[in-house]
Amino acid sequence: MGDEEIQRRKALSFAQAVGFEPLPRQLKLDEIPQSVKAKLWFLVHSEIHASSKSRGDLYEPILSLVKNFWVSYEHRMIDEFRSSRQDVINAWKPFFAESMPWWRTLDFIQWMLRSLESADFARGVEHVLKSEMTAYRLYEGTTIIPVATPEEGAAIFNALDGLTDPASQPIRAHLLQAAKELTGGNFAASARESISAVESYVSSATGKKDFSKAIYALDQKKTLHPAFKEALIKLYGYTSNEEGVRHPLLTKETAPVTEAEAVFMIGACASFITYLQRTFDQAQKFELGATAHRLPNS
Known part of the structure; x- marks a missing residue:
């Protein structure tokens, strides 16, 4: 176990560190x-x-x-x-x-x-x-x-409930890590993990590593509202432009992310994941049903 992981665990309870308390304390109204x-x-x-x-x-x-x-x-x-x-x-x-x-x-x-x-x-x-x-x-x-609203806490639970299959485990891991970092007071790290959960979802859904291209690829599958699509891209851009959020090892300075911003990020990103899951899972089921309907009887 590296020094960074040891320092992270010092700010958490054991249950939080191993993922048995997914909801950050700030959202436990x-x-x-x-x-x-x-x-x-x-x-x-x-x-x-x-x-x-x-x-x-x-x-x-x-x-x-x-x-x-x-x-x-x-x-x-x-x-x-x-x-x-x-x-x-x-x-x-x-x-x-x-x-x-x-x-x-x-x-x-x-x-x-x-x-x-x-x-x-x-x-x-x-x-x-x-x-x-x-x-x-x-x-x-x-x-x-x-600090937060009941809806923000519910958004995290809803997202985690939809991330139970093996393919979703990387996404789930990022979201749980965002919660742990928020509880530990590591707000920049929490924001990074929150947007990484969305990034992991759109990448796995489209096979594209570039976030913007992945979002536009999803838009080709099922049209996203333009404002919603731009909101996702701008949220990703915020974490990419803020020094020390996306690339903490490349700067010695701490990214200026506040607790309020980190709370917003985890709630917003969890809601985005739930929305994308419901939208594209339903679209995929519709496509499979339509394909099965077109197949000739054997």
Whole structure:
């Protein structure tokens, strides 16, 4: 195993590295790993300790925050309020338990972001969400938003479901690798593998290695909409023109591909593959049926 492969695996779980988790974390909406919950709790726990005395009494800014939580978030009576450090830890820690639904954890974090109004805490939360490659990011320091849409995740699964025969394995391998690289934060490599999956499909379907010629050859088999055909060619051109995307070994600089661009690429390329499969598989079946109909009875 080469050094490059070892470095790649360091950024992935074992399941991701061997292909048992095909969907990148950025597209896994409606969930967050326990590792994220643990790191978010570390941030919250640190804020509690930073605003408490050695004997456990709380002071500002956490004291006001805890009162706000007690009344506005938990809807409990203020005369029952308890302000010791351990009482707060006992009340807040369950939001980060493995059994706690993901949305309750993020809801609590967003409430704390808006109530605490701490730039340092916001930077910590953003770092956790981003470094763990979750499907969520922090917007303007107070609002948690998704990176992608459910449709983008579904596009990858739809493409993989259609790539089960032996001839499709190279295409499938590129798409799975794109997902792994995206999870590992290697955005240029993910974009490269995404377009390579489309390239592998059109090459195997036409026998032509040149991408543009392969697309036009497909167009001869079944007419593609001109705008769709040009979109494929321009998408390939983007990865070819962006330094370090298509030819990473020929440049020492990292290709300037953002996470958002890599997420778009894998979703778009997976959708392209599914569309091309359905279009040309149906066309091929029609041709075979027409040929069989023309054959004389024996």
